[in-house]
Amino acid sequence: MTTSGQAAIRARRRARFTEVVREIASHPSALIGAGLLLLIVVLALLAPVLMPMDRLDVTKITAHGNESPSGGHWLGTDPSGRDVLGLLLWGSRASLLVGFSATAIAMVIGTVFGMAAGHFTGLTRAVVLRIIDFFLVVPSLVLAIVLSTVLSRGLSTIVIAIGVTSWAQTARVVRAQTLTIETRPYIERSRALGAGDRHIIGKHVLPAVMPLVMANTTLTVGSAIILESTLAFLGLGDPTTFSWGSMLKTALDTGAATAGYWWFVLAPGVAIVIVVLCFTLVGRALEAVLNPTLRSR
Amino acid sequence: MTEPTLVWDDVRITYAGGNVAVDGVSLEVERGGTVGLAGESGCGKSTLAMSVLRLLPRSARIEGRIVLQGEEVAGMTWGRLRAVRWTEAAIVFQGAMHSLNPVRQVRHQVAEALALHSTKEFPDSAARLRRVDELLALVDLTPAKGRAYPHELSGGQRQRVMIAMALACDPELIIADEPTTALDVVVQAQVLDVLNGLVRDRELTLVMISHDLAVLAAVCDRIVVMQDGRIVEQGKAQQILAAPTHEHTKELAAAFPIIGDPSSRLVVGRDPGSLSDHSSLSVSTSSTGGVVLEVRDLTVDFRSRGQHVRAVDHVDLSCGAGEIVALVGQSGSGKTTLARTILGLQKPTSGQVLHEGKPLPHRRAALKAYRRQVQYVLQDPTASLNPKHTVYEAVAEGIRIHGLDDERERVIRALTRAELTPPERFFAAIPQELSGGQRQRVVIAGALALDPTYLVADEPVASLDASVRGEILALLLQLRRDLGLGALVITHDLGLAWNIADRVVVMHRGQIVENGPVEQVLLDPQHDYTKSLLAVVPSKLGLR
Numbered sequence: 001m002t003t004s005g006q007a008a009i010r011a012r013r014r015a016r017f018t019e020v021v022r023e024i025a026s027h028p029s030a031l032i033g034a035g036l037l038l039l040i041v042v043l044a045l046l047a048p049v050l051m052p053m054d055r056l057d058v059t060k061i062t063a064h065g066n067e068s069p070s071g072g073h074w075l076g077t078d079p080s081g082r083d084v085l086g087l088l089l090w091g092s093r094a095s096l097l098v099g100f101s102a103t104a105i106a107m108v109i110g111t112v113f114g115m116a117a118g119h120f121t122g123l124t125r126a127v128v129l130r131i132i133d134f135f136l137v138v139p140s141l142v143l144a145i146v147l148s149t150v151l152s153r154g155l156s157t158i159v160i161a162i163g164v165t166s167w168a169q170t171a172r173v174v175r176a177q178t179l180t181i182e183t184r185p186y187i188e189r190s191r192a193l194g195a196g197d198r199h200i201i202g203k204h205v206l207p208a209v210m211p212l213v214m215a216n217t218t219l220t221v222g223s224a225i226i227l228e229s230t231l232a233f234l235g236l237g238d239p240t241t242f243s244w245g246s247m248l249k250t251a252l253d254t255g256a257a258t259a260g261y262w263w264f265v266l267a268p269g270v271a272i273v274i275v276v277l278c279f280t281l282v283g284r285a286l287e288a289v290l291n292p293t294l295r296s297r
Numbered sequence: 298m299t300e301p302t303l304v305w306d307d308v309r310i311t312y313a314g315g316n317v318a319v320d321g322v323s324l325e326v327e328r329g330g331t332v333g334l335a336g337e338s339g340c341g342k343s344t345l346a347m348s349v350l351r352l353l354p355r356s357a358r359i360e361g362r363i364v365l366q367g368e369e370v371a372g373m374t375w376g377r378l379r380a381v382r383w384t385e386a387a388i389v390f391q392g393a394m395h396s397l398n399p400v401r402q403v404r405h406q407v408a409e410a411l412a413l414h415s416t417k418e419f420p421d422s423a424a425r426l427r428r429v430d431e432l433l434a435l436v437d438l439t440p441a442k443g444r445a446y447p448h449e450l451s452g453g454q455r456q457r458v459m460i461a462m463a464l465a466c467d468p469e470l471i472i473a474d475e476p477t478t479a480l481d482v483v484v485q486a487q488v489l490d491v492l493n494g495l496v497r498d499r500e501l502t503l504v505m506i507s508h509d510l511a512v513l514a515a516v517c518d519r520i521v522v523m524q525d526g527r528i529v530e531q532g533k534a535q536q537i538l539a540a541p542t543h544e545h546t547k548e549l550a551a552a553f554p555i556i557g558d559p560s561s562r563l564v565v566g567r568d569p570g571s572l573s574d575h576s577s578l579s580v581s582t583s584s585t586g587g588v589v590l591e592v593r594d595l596t597v598d599f600r601s602r603g604q605h606v607r608a609v610d611h612v613d614l615s616c617g618a619g620e621i622v623a624l625v626g627q628s629g630s631g632k633t634t635l636a637r638t639i640l641g642l643q644k645p646t647s648g649q650v651l652h653e654g655k656p657l658p659h660r661r662a663a664l665k666a667y668r669r670q671v672q673y674v675l676q677d678p679t680a681s682l683n684p685k686h687t688v689y690e691a692v693a694e695g696i697r698i699h700g701l702d703d704e705r706e707r708v709i710r711a712l713t714r715a716e717l718t719p720p721e722r723f724f725a726a727i728p729q730e731l732s733g734g735q736r737q738r739v740v741i742a743g744a745l746a747l748d749p750t751y752l753v754a755d756e757p758v759a760s761l762d763a764s765v766r767g768e769i770l771a772l773l774l775q776l777r778r779d780l781g782l783g784a785l786v787i788t789h790d791l792g793l794a795w796n797i798a799d800r801v802v803v804m805h806r807g808q809i810v811e812n813g814p815v816e817q818v819l820l821d822p823q824h825d826y827t828k829s830l831l832a833v834v835p836s837k838l839g840l841r
Contacts, residue, residue: 011725185681189740192640192673193695193747194665203694204683 023289030285033278040275044092051086058082066261076263078247079254084267087242091268094243095275098159099225105163106224107170107217114174115205118182119197132171140165144227148236155238162227170216174209181208218283222276229272244268301325302470302502303349303386306362310344310526313356318344320526321361326470331496331503333513333534335549336523337762338733342506345523346472349504350382366469384414386470387463389456391478396459397447403458404429404443410465432461436491452628453484457491464495471495473505477512481628481789486833489515508763510546511553511834514538522546552763556795556819556834563774563797588654589751589783590616590639590671595648597634608634610807611648616751619781621773623794623815625830626804632787635804636753639785640673669699672744674754678736678761682728688712688739689724695747707746714780715742716772734765741772745780752776752784758793770797791834795819803827 024030043050054060058080067077075084117128135143147161181187181204190200225244231237232245233252247268251257256264303326310319319341326332334342347353348363351370363370366385373381390396398406408425419425430440436457447455456476463471473492477485493516496503507513513520514534521531522545530543541547597609608631616622626632637643639650641657641664650657652671658664675681682691692708701707712720715738728736737757744752754773758766774797776782788794794801794815801818803811803826811824822828 184683185675185677186683188642189673189675189681189743190694190698191642192668193698193743194668195694195698196661196665199698207685 020289024285027285027288029281033281033285036274037278037282040092040278041096043089044096047089047093051083051089053090056082056086056090066256066259066264068261069263075267076261078250078264079256079261084247084264087247088244088267088271091242091244091247092271092275094155094241095225095228095245095272098155098162098228098243099221099275102159102162102166102224102228103217103221105159106167106220107213109163110167110170110216111174111206111209111213113167114171115178115201115209117171118175118178119201119205129175132168132175135165135168136172138165140168141227141230144231145234145236148231153238155241158228158231158237161231162224166220166224166227170213170220173212173216177209177212178205181205215283215287218279218286222279222283225272225275225279229268244272300367301327302330302366303504304362304364305345305348306364308345308348308359308361308363310341310348310353310360311358312354317526318357319348322523322526322528324521324528324531326502326504328469329500329502330519331505331517333510333517333520334504334506334523335508335510335513335520335546337508337549337764340523341526342523343474346388346474346504346506349470349472350386350388351378352388380414383410383463383468384466385468386472387466387468389459389463389471389473389476391475397455399447402444402446403450403455404433404440407432407443407458407462407465410462414466428465429461432464433458435464435495436461437487451484452480453487456480456484456488460488460491460495464499468501470502470504473503475507476505478507478509482791482830482833483627485512492516508549509553510538510549522549548764548767552766554792554796556791556831562795562815587618588615589618589652590614590785591651591654592635592639593649593651595635595638595650596646597631597638597643598646599634607807609638609645612804612807612809614802614809614812616783616785618750618783619777620783620800621777621798622783622785622800622802623798624785624787624802624804625789625791625794627789627830630804631807632804633755636673636755636785636787640671640753641667642673665699669695669747670749671751671753672747672749674737674740674744674752674757676756676759678733678740679728681740682736684728686727687724688717688726688728688731691728691739692743692746695743699747701747708742711742711746712739714745714776715739717742732765733761734768737761737765737769738772741769741776745776749782752782753787754784755787756789757786759788759790773797791819791830803830 024034061081063073063077063081063083065077065079065081067073067081069076073083073085075088078084078087113128113132117125117132120128143165144161147164148157151157151160187200187204190204195203228237228243229245229248232243233249235249237243237246239246245268248265251261251265251268305322305324308319308322309317311317322341322345324332334346336342344353344357348357348359349365349370351373353359359371365381368381370378397403404426407429408422411419411425411428412422419428426443429443433440433443438454438457438461442450442454447458450458460473460476476492477488480488489512492503492505495501496516503516505513505517510520514537517534519531520534520537522529522537522543524545530537530541530546537546538550541550592612592614595609595612596607599606599608610631612635614635624632624635634643638645641650652667658667686694689708692711693704696704696707709720712718712723717723717735717738723731723735723739728739731739752773757773758769761769770793773784773786777784786793786798798815800813801811801815802809803818803824805826811818811822811827818827819831822831
């Protein structure tokens with residue numbers, strides 16, 4: 001590839017990118033979602049600065065258990081006297097980490113399987129489709145529970161369990177898009193030029209399904225965070241790390257809700273809702289921008 | 298004097314962004330009159346027609362008066378407009394496939410208009426369906442066809458369903474927007490016949506839009522030629538066709554040559570003088586080359602819903618180096634399947650394809666090498682280019698697949714040969730920014746980039762405008778002259794064969810029924826099928 005051709009292509013990509021950014025910016029809900037998300041990510045990264053770990057150390061804290069919100073503890077304390085705001089900050093790290101990395105795994109598997117199921121024919125397609133169907137019909141929560149009990153305990157197990165169980169929908173969507181792309185005459189032209197499977201998938205199919213994958217990503221992140229909370233709530237998470245799910249579990253175990261300690265139940269619950277909502281807002285806007293047929297609806 | 302059915306009085310239609318689609322058009326359509334609107338895409342003919350029923354997008358601003366049956370369209374209330382749509386004026390849309398709901402039987406779709414507009418005459422669904430059967434009979438369809446779904450009907454049948462739908466509420470005026478554009482010649486003749494009969498028997502007023510003057514002349518008394526939103530010429534159909542005065546009309550008329558007219562033989566494009574000397578030279582030299590492609594006893598079967606369909610039936614064909622062969626036939630005659638089999642995109646059931654005497658290889662690597670030699674140009678240039686790829690990427694695609702060096706040099710050379718100059722200007726363009734003709738040139742450049750020895754072109758100009766059609770055909774002739782590049786051109790248009798081909802091969806139901814030099818086949822056809830094809834060429838329909 002030569003410089004002028006490359007430069008021209010780069011300029012076009014840049015122009016397209018700014019266009020997409022401008023389109024997204026024209027959706028106020030997406031801006032709010034993206035802004036909040038950025039804030040939450042920054043807070044999660046700054047957790048060690050804002051709330052040093054030793055302030056959550058049960059042996060060093062002075063506060064009583066189940067204190068209601070006050071100037072000292074904005075969101076009150078948990079049954080062992082730890083600051084709920086601190087737990088929330090530290091818990092966001094695990095929740096976001098699991099959400100992002102599990103989604104990454106799910107997207108890669110989903111895209112690869114989806115494209116394979118759409119591109120190939122005959123036996124390959126039949127086998128790939130049955131695998132997708134298997135993961136589609138097995139309840140992902142049950143499968144995730146099984147996986148996280150079989151594998152060793154830890155955050156990475158949760159990531160794998162969620163990643164492996166939540167790619168099937170993406171694969172189906174990608175397959176549908178692949179099928180429509182494959183019938184386009186430009187695929188035929190490419191074949192007539194001598195292209196093989198790798199070229200067609202890499203140059204024509206992958207770029208065409210990417211927008212869908214991107215939009216799906218943001219939607220999957222939300223459900224991955226919920227799934228992580230669920231697993232932690234069921235006691236299948238890593239007991240040594242805080243996450244919003246494990247906070248809810250502690251709340252359940254200590255009877256916080258029935259005892260009227262609302263701050264300890266509501267805080268992680270609302271946090272989960274906000275993050276998932278933000279991802280959904282951004283995801284919907286992204287979908288509308290990248291898929292022009294959804295515009296003006 | 299009765300009042301005219303439809304009047305446009307100094308109508309000006311502007312789209313958002315200041316784009317003037319119709320620029321001061323005044324036109325009257327008398328009761329029972331038939332008017333053809335001709336022009337290239339973008340000349341405003343569709344906008345003008347849609348304005349009658351206020352079917353334009355919101356962004357369109359209409360100035361001037363449009364009067365339908367003595368009533369001003371702009372002044373109608375919503376309820377009145379809804380009543381007028383379909384009962385007084387109905388539209389037959391362009392793409393019959395896209396205008397029909399794929400998941401409903403067509404008779405229910407025809408009945409829909411009745412249910413909306415004529416509940417008094419046809420109160421229950423049984424009465425409506427009886428009326429639908431009558432309507433279908435008007436357009437020569439049996440009631441059984443009404444129970445079919447759109448995909449089970451052929452293109453011509455679907456178009457006739459659309460016409461039946463338009464007739465449902467006995468409108469005074471029918472607007473037909475390119476009703477035959479996507480149809481092949483035989484079916485086109487049938488649809489035009491139906492329209493002709495309806496106009497005669499029911500004294501309909503018809504406004505028909507087309508880019509093909511000959512098609513309009515076959516149905517309409519009067520033709521109006523538009524360019525850039527203005528009327529440039531109007532008059533009696535025969536007069537426009539036989540003696541056009543305006544430049545643009547001449548161009549439109551020239552794009553559909555009269556078979557047998559020596560002045561359009563192997564001469565196309567806007568500058569016939571300089572081309573004719575060369576191309577007449579090349580004819581004598583071209584046929585001396587050896588055989589590049591040969592098809593021996595080729596049969597291709599498809600299996601669909603448990604039935605075997607024989608698309609190609611024991612076909613023998615050979616194409617010499619530098620020879621332009623036109624493969625002519627109706628849609629469904631197996632032309633495209635034959636082309637795809639020749640390119641190795643479709644496995645033959647039996648028989649052989651030979652390239653320079655050697656049978657087509659089955660191994661991938663060898664097949665890839667073969668595909669460098671024989672290139673494919675598809676029907677619709679818009680669809681055959683990836684909308685996300687720049688021109689540079691599209692042309693370089695084959696070069697990259699085959700791992701050739703000097704990518705940039707080859708791209709420049711290919712674009713120059715396809716007459717996209719200066720090539721650098723087109724590098725960064727995406728297909729959307731190019732005109733139809735330029736897009737087809739990009740596709741041809743992509744094929745040329747691999748220095749092929751033969752081209753297979755499937756309806757290379759069927760989706761292009763009349764004037765662009767000439768340019769692309771001239772390009773094919775010039776490539777033959779400069780590079781000795783032969784081509785197998787698949788077409789349903791016998792005029793195209795007359796324009797550029799050395800030899801014509803007529804295909805009917807998978808079999809080749811006639812094969813010989815252009816002059817012989819087209820001027821002295823032997824087979825009945827060839828004769829019937831020649832009989833329905835629009836330029837002859839008009840003279841009938």
